[in-house]
Amino acid sequence: MKVIYTIFLFIIAPTAFSQPLIDTINFKPVEIIDNKIPASFKISSFDSVSLQQSANLSDLITTNSSVFIKSYGLGSLSSISFRGTGASHTKVLWNGVALNSPMNGQIDFSLYPTLFFDNAELHYGASGLIDGDGALGGSVVLNNQEQFNKQTKITLNQIVGSFGTYTTGFKLKTGNALWFYETQLYGKKAQNNYSYTNITLKNNPTENLENAVVNQYGIQQAIYRKFKNSTLGTRIWYFNSDRELPSNLTRSELTNENQQDESYRALIEWKGLATKFQYKISSAFVKELLIYENNAASMYSKNNSYIFDNNINTSIYFDYKFKFTNNLNINYEIANTDSYAQEYNRLNASWLLGINKIFNSLSIDIFNRTMMVGETFKNLAPGVGSQLKLFKKEDFFVKANAGINYHYPTFNDLYWNPGGNENLKPEYAKMLEGGLCYAKSINQFTLNTEITTFYSYVKDWIIWLPTFGNYWSPTNLKEVENKGIEFALNLSTHLKKLNFMGKINYAYTESTNMNAASDFDNSVNKQLIYVPYHKLSSTLQLKYKSLQLIYTYNYTGELFITTDNNWYLPAIFISDISISNQFIVQPTWSISGSFSVNNIINQEYQSVANRPMPGRNYLLSVFINFTKP
Numbered sequence: 001m002k003v004i005y006t007i008f009l010f011i012i013a014p015t016a017f018s019q020p021l022i023d024t025i026n027f028k029p030v031e032i033i034d035n036k037i038p039a040s041f042k043i044s045s046f047d048s049v050s051l052q053q054s055a056n057l058s059d060l061i062t063t064n065s066s067v068f069i070k071s072y073g074l075g076s077l078s079s080i081s082f083r084g085t086g087a088s089h090t091k092v093l094w095n096g097v098a099l100n101s102p103m104n105g106q107i108d109f110s111l112y113p114t115l116f117f118d119n120a121e122l123h124y125g126a127s128g129l130i131d132g133d134g135a136l137g138g139s140v141v142l143n144n145q146e147q148f149n150k151q152t153k154i155t156l157n158q159i160v161g162s163f164g165t166y167t168t169g170f171k172l173k174t175g176n177a178l179w180f181y182e183t184q185l186y187g188k189k190a191q192n193n194y195s196y197t198n199i200t201l202k203n204n205p206t207e208n209l210e211n212a213v214v215n216q217y218g219i220q221q222a223i224y225r226k227f228k229n230s231t232l233g234t235r236i237w238y239f240n241s242d243r244e245l246p247s248n249l250t251r252s253e254l255t256n257e258n259q260q261d262e263s264y265r266a267l268i269e270w271k272g273l274a275t276k277f278q279y280k281i282s283s284a285f286v287k288e289l290l291i292y293e294n295n296a297a298s299m300y301s302k303n304n305s306y307i308f309d310n311n312i313n314t315s316i317y318f319d320y321k322f323k324f325t326n327n328l329n330i331n332y333e334i335a336n337t338d339s340y341a342q343e344y345n346r347l348n349a350s351w352l353l354g355i356n357k358i359f360n361s362l363s364i365d366i367f368n369r370t371m372m373v374g375e376t377f378k379n380l381a382p383g384v385g386s387q388l389k390l391f392k393k394e395d396f397f398v399k400a401n402a403g404i405n406y407h408y409p410t411f412n413d414l415y416w417n418p419g420g421n422e423n424l425k426p427e428y429a430k431m432l433e434g435g436l437c438y439a440k441s442i443n444q445f446t447l448n449t450e451i452t453t454f455y456s457y458v459k460d461w462i463i464w465l466p467t468f469g470n471y472w473s474p475t476n477l478k479e480v481e482n483k484g485i486e487f488a489l490n491l492s493t494h495l496k497k498l499n500f501m502g503k504i505n506y507a508y509t510e511s512t513n514m515n516a517a518s519d520f521d522n523s524v525n526k527q528l529i530y531v532p533y534h535k536l537s538s539t540l541q542l543k544y545k546s547l548q549l550i551y552t553y554n555y556t557g558e559l560f561i562t563t564d565n566n567w568y569l570p571a572i573f574i575s576d577i578s579i580s581n582q583f584i585v586q587p588t589w590s591i592s593g594s595f596s597v598n599n600i601i602n603q604e605y606q607s608v609a610n611r612p613m614p615g616r617n618y619l620l621s622v623f624i625n626f627t628k629p
Helices: 002-016 046-053 055-065 124-130 412-417
Strands: 045-046 068-071 079-080 092-094 118-123 138-143 150-163 165-175 180-188 195-196 204-210 214-226 229-246 257-274 277-294 299-319 322-337 345-359 360-373 377-379 380-391 394-407 426-443 445-466 472-495 498-515 532-545 547-556 571-588 589-598 606-608 615-629
Touching: 055 068, 055 118, 055 138, 055 547, 068 606, 124 138, 124 360, 124 380, 124 426, 124 498, 204 380, 214 345, 214 472, 322 377, 360 394, 360 547
Parallel strands: 092 138
Antiparallel strands: 045 118, 068 079, 118 138, 150 165, 150 615, 165 180, 180 214, 195 204, 214 229, 229 257, 257 277, 277 299, 299 322, 322 345, 345 360, 360 377, 360 380, 380 394, 394 426, 426 445, 445 472, 472 498, 498 532, 532 547, 547 571, 571 589, 589 615
8 A cells, every 4th residue: 555655646746846836937948958966966077078089988987087997808897886886886877767777786888889978977976866766876977969950960980999999980960940860870899809918827928818809889869859948859779789708817718708788778758948847758768688608608698678767857946046856757677587587577666856045155955865666665865965155256165965875676686596685675875975166267277176075884785695505695784884085176278279178086985894794704894895995087188279189197096806905906007198180171071080099008907807908009080070050
C-alpha cells in the first residue's frame, strides 16, 4: 500500500505545484534554458577547445580536471574516482538521461567520443543530489545544443596517429528559424601495438602490446521543431565498439579475450516557457549489450540491459530572486545475463523539491529528494547551499553546501550467481563542502579562481569479499571517510593579436577505510586503492592570429594497489604539446590542422597494475569546416 501511495504522490506532485500565477516575467520567447545547478554548489565546465583536443570523455576529464580516471590501457576500460568514491558513485547524464548501467552502476568513459556532445560539466559532491540519487562523489553531465537559424555548418575531421590509429568524424548542423537538424558520424580503428618494458620478467625485456585492436563507429541524429514558447525534438544515438582485451603483464600467454559493446539511446523531449513556468518533459530508452569472450577459458557471456527513463522538470519563478523547483523521475530497469538465474527488473522513482532565494548579496538553496528504488523507500535526502558576495564592487564569494544521498545496490550486487546478496542496504553518504571564489577583469586581463574543501562520510559501503564457498559475495561492511581540498585557477589576457590562457586544477584527496573486514584486515585508516592523494592538470595556451600552441601537464600521485598500502604504482608525470593553425580558403570555407606529441618525455607508467600505458606518441589532425550563412 505504501508503494502505491508513493507512486500516486509522485504523479500528482508536479501538477499540484504548477498552478497559474497572476504576475509575469518577460522571457525571450525563443530562449529555453534547462535547469542549472545553483551557484552555491561547485561545478566546472569544459570549453570547446578542450572538447576538440580530447578523443573521448576519459581523455577530456584526465587532461582538464583534478578528477582521477583509471585506465587499463589505450582504448581499454576507463573508470572514474570522484572525490575518492567508487566508479559506480558517479552519475553520468546525457541531456538529463542517466546512462549508468543497471548491472554494475558504471560506464566506460573510453566509449564516449567528445564528438557526440556540445558541452560537458562536472558537478561535485552534494550538487549530484540535484542530478539524481546515487551520485555520492558527483556527476558528469553531457549536453547537446540546438541552434535555430538559417546557417548550415559542416565539419569533417580526420586523425592519424601512432599505433595504427585512424579516426574520422563528421558533423552537420542545419535548419531555419523553426527547424533544427543535426547528423554526427564517428569511426575509429586502432592497433594499439605500442611497446613497453615488462618489469615482471627477468632483465625487463621490451615487448609490444598484443591483442589490443579497437574498432568503433557510431551515429547521432537529431531533429527539433520550435514553437512560440517551446521546443519539441528527438535524438537517436547508436554506438558500437569491438575491441580485443590484451593480457596483463603477469600472463605468459595470450588469452584471446574480446569485448563487444553496443548501445542504443533514444530521447524525445519537450521544453519551454509559459509566463513564470519553465518546464522540460522527456522520455528516453537506453539499451546496452555487452558480449565478452575468452577463448583460452572457453568463456562466452552475453549481457543485456534496458532503461526506460522519464522526467518532468519544472521551475516556477515568483520573481527574479525566488525560484521553486519541482522535478519528477520515473525509471524502469531490466537486465539479463548468463550470470543471473533469471531476468530481473526494477521500478525507480524520485521526486526533487527545491527553492532558490536571493537576498541582495546572499543566495540560499534548499532541496530534498524523495526516492523509491524497488521496494526501498527513502523520504529524506536533503541538500542545502548558500553563497555570499563579500564585497559590493568585487566578485568575491564564499559558499558552502551540505547534503545526504543514497546509492542503491546494482543488479550484479543483488543477483550475481554465485555471490549476489539480496539483503544489501543502500549506501548512505553525508557530504559537506565550503569554498571561496574570486573573479577579476582588468582591461585585457581576466582571473577566475576557486578553492574548495570537502568532506564526506559513506556508511554501508558495499564491498565484495571471499566466502567459504570459494566465491565472492558483496556485503555492507565498509565505512569510508573522504576529505580534501581542491584548487582551480584560470588566467587569460591578450595583447593585440597575441592571446594567452592558463589554467590549473589540483586536488588533494584522503579516502580512508574506517572499518575492518576481519581481525586480519590491515586496511583500517589506510588510503583506498587507486585513489591518489594528489591529482593535478594544467594547460598553457598561446594564440597568435590563427596559430595556436597548447601545452598540458598532468600529474597523478602514487596509487596504492593493496589495501594495506604496502604496494603502490609510482607517480605519473605526463606532458603533451600540440600546434595548430587555421587557413581561410574562402569566406565560407576553412581548413584547420594540428600536430600533437603526447607523453613528450616518454614516461613508462601504469594507472592499473600490470596494464602498461603508451609512451611517446603522435597525432596529426585535419578539420575541414564549411559554414553557409
